[in-house]
Amino acid sequence: MALWSSRFSTPMAPATLSYSETTDIDRRMLAHELWASLAHLLMLCACGILDEGRGREIAAELLRMMDQAEHGDFKLDPALEDVHLNVESRLIERLGLDIGGRLHMGRSRNDQVVTDSRLYVRDALLAIGRLLIGLVSALLDRAEEQAGTLTLGYTHSQAAQPITFGFWLSAHASALLRDLKRLSDALETVNLCPLGSGALAGTSFPIDRRLTCALLGFDDILRHALDATSTRDYMLETASVCATCMAQLSRLAEEIVVWSSSATSGLKVSDAYTTGSSIMPQKRNPVVAELARAKSATAFGALMEILSVTKSVTMGYSSDLQQDKPPIWRALDVTSETIGAFTGLIATLEFETKNAEDACWRSFATATELANYLTSTQQRPFREAYDLVGRLVRHLESHAMTFRDANVSVAWLAANGVKMPLEEFVSSVDPRRAVERQTSTGGTSPEEVRATIVALRDQLGRNEARLTDVARRSELALAKTRNLATSFLKSELSGVELSREILAS
Numbered sequence: 001m002a003l004w005s006s007r008f009s010t011p012m013a014p015a016t017l018s019y020s021e022t023t024d025i026d027r028r029m030l031a032h033e034l035w036a037s038l039a040h041l042l043m044l045c046a047c048g049i050l051d052e053g054r055g056r057e058i059a060a061e062l063l064r065m066m067d068q069a070e071h072g073d074f075k076l077d078p079a080l081e082d083v084h085l086n087v088e089s090r091l092i093e094r095l096g097l098d099i100g101g102r103l104h105m106g107r108s109r110n111d112q113v114v115t116d117s118r119l120y121v122r123d124a125l126l127a128i129g130r131l132l133i134g135l136v137s138a139l140l141d142r143a144e145e146q147a148g149t150l151t152l153g154y155t156h157s158q159a160a161q162p163i164t165f166g167f168w169l170s171a172h173a174s175a176l177l178r179d180l181k182r183l184s185d186a187l188e189t190v191n192l193c194p195l196g197s198g199a200l201a202g203t204s205f206p207i208d209r210r211l212t213c214a215l216l217g218f219d220d221i222l223r224h225a226l227d228a229t230s231t232r233d234y235m236l237e238t239a240s241v242c243a244t245c246m247a248q249l250s251r252l253a254e255e256i257v258v259w260s261s262s263a264t265s266g267l268k269v270s271d272a273y274t275t276g277s278s279i280m281p282q283k284r285n286p287v288v289a290e291l292a293r294a295k296s297a298t299a300f301g302a303l304m305e306i307l308s309v310t311k312s313v314t315m316g317y318s319s320d321l322q323q324d325k326p327p328i329w330r331a332l333d334v335t336s337e338t339i340g341a342f343t344g345l346i347a348t349l350e351f352e353t354k355n356a357e358d359a360c361w362r363s364f365a366t367a368t369e370l371a372n373y374l375t376s377t378q379q380r381p382f383r384e385a386y387d388l389v390g391r392l393v394r395h396l397e398s399h400a401m402t403f404r405d406a407n408v409s410v411a412w413l414a415a416n417g418v419k420m421p422l423e424e425f426v427s428s429v430d431p432r433r434a435v436e437r438q439t440s441t442g443g444t445s446p447e448e449v450r451a452t453i454v455a456l457r458d459q460l461g462r463n464e465a466r467l468t469d470v471a472r473r474s475e476l477a478l479a480k481t482r483n484l485a486t487s488f489l490k491s492e493l494s495g496v497e498l499s500r501e502i503l504a505s
């Protein structure tokens with residue numbers, strides 16, 4: 001019999017229960033539901049809303065349930081609809097209605113569910129943040145190691161200018177660092193306390209929302225009760241962080257798939273991150289990167305799903321809102337597993353540079369450098385030098401030659417009114433030397449890449465400190481809730497003392 005069944009004359013159809021129950025989805029929030037219930041209980045006792053005797057019995061039972069949940073001994077019963085009614089029903093079953101039936105004063109499933117899911121999402125974002133820090137560190141470590149490894153850079157997917165693998169790896173670190181910052185920003189939106197909003201309108205019980213907020217380690221209360229119970233923008237922001245990060249990883253995946261497919265690209269995915277073919281014995285397929293490219297769709301879909309679920313929900317809880325959780329769980333799962341797999345893939349990626357120089361010569365990748373040289377040493381307008389080099393490239397290409405044919409090139413330049421010593425020509429078109437000269441801030445020269453890595457590591461450190469702070473406060477708050485509940489049930493603390501202890505930092 002459902003806890004709410006007194007006003008109903010006909011029992012719920014089996015289809016109604018199976019269509020609406022969320023125990024399988026809510027399972028992930030059991031620990032958070034118990035923590036929030038304990039915080040609510042301590043607040044009720046601290047405010048004198050619930051007597052200390054009954055409060056102590058409920059505290060003992062909730063602590064027991066926390067242990068059971070940690071040991072996997074708390075299975076949710078689908079007949080009880082959701083995690084909230086499972087916990088309350090168990091309390092009543094164990095303690096009787098006169099005790100267990102008093103916890104629900106001044107709260108509603110509408111403020112419980114947003115409290116639990118904010119706590120869950122906070123944990124999940126912190127876990128993803130830690131993984132992302134690992135991936136960015138791996139990219140920066142490899143970038144430092146490969147700061148001088150020549151490769152060919154592309155624009156429009158066409159050969160463009162020589163760069164280094166260190167430059168390419170640190171570009172992804174630079175982009176992913178912004179995902180880390182977006183994650184920290186989303187945490188600020190998530191980390192607000194809706195508990196105490198009741199169903200929609202607050203409550204007439206003299207509750208103190210500051211107490212539950214402090215016990216749950218939130219930054220502040222989410223003051224407006226109607227907004228707090230009806231709005232899911234924290235889910236949207238979280239899904240958007242996942243989608244943006246997965247879009248970046250998908251781009252990295254695309255490069256890995258494409259570049260590892262040609263013998264000349266210089267990228268090799270370790271055996272550990274490839275699989276073989278059932279028929280072609282020679283194959284090594286970069287499945288992790290291929291799947292990451294496709295699994296980004298899961299995160300994009302989740303964002304669209306939550307937007308669609310919430311766009312027509314008027315102020316005041318509607319059941320539509322319970323459909324926010326399946327997509328956000330999927331987005332969080334796919335993002336964390338992808339970041340985890342990529343960290344190993346990047347750490348073991350192999351770089352081969354022997355074909356890179358050839359590719360640079362064949363594609364005239366240093367043509368810009370030659371134009372720069374003619375501009376800066378001969379006071380020509382850049383556009384004139386550009387035009388001249390363009391004609392030289394056309395000439396060499398039509399004779400199946402490259403800038404490697406330095407004598408021919410210098411003779412062609414002389415015939416076109418440009419005097420250039422042979423050794424200066426050779427130096428200006430040499431791919432390795434060209435890379436070394438890109439020393440502008442953020443450029444590809446090994447020296448500048450190393451300086452950029454230092455700056456990025458600094459940013460990484462600051463983001464890490466921000467996340468560590470939220471994680472530490474959350475852990476301390478959980479420990480404090482358990483410790484205060486334990487002291488309270490042993491009668492070491494009265495209700496009034498509880499209130500003081502909760503607010504003491």
Ligand code: ARG
Nearest residue numbers: 022082109110113321322323
């Ligand atoms: N399972 C619900 C959800 O996930 C919990 C809130 C239900 N509230 C209600 N009045 N039925 O949103």
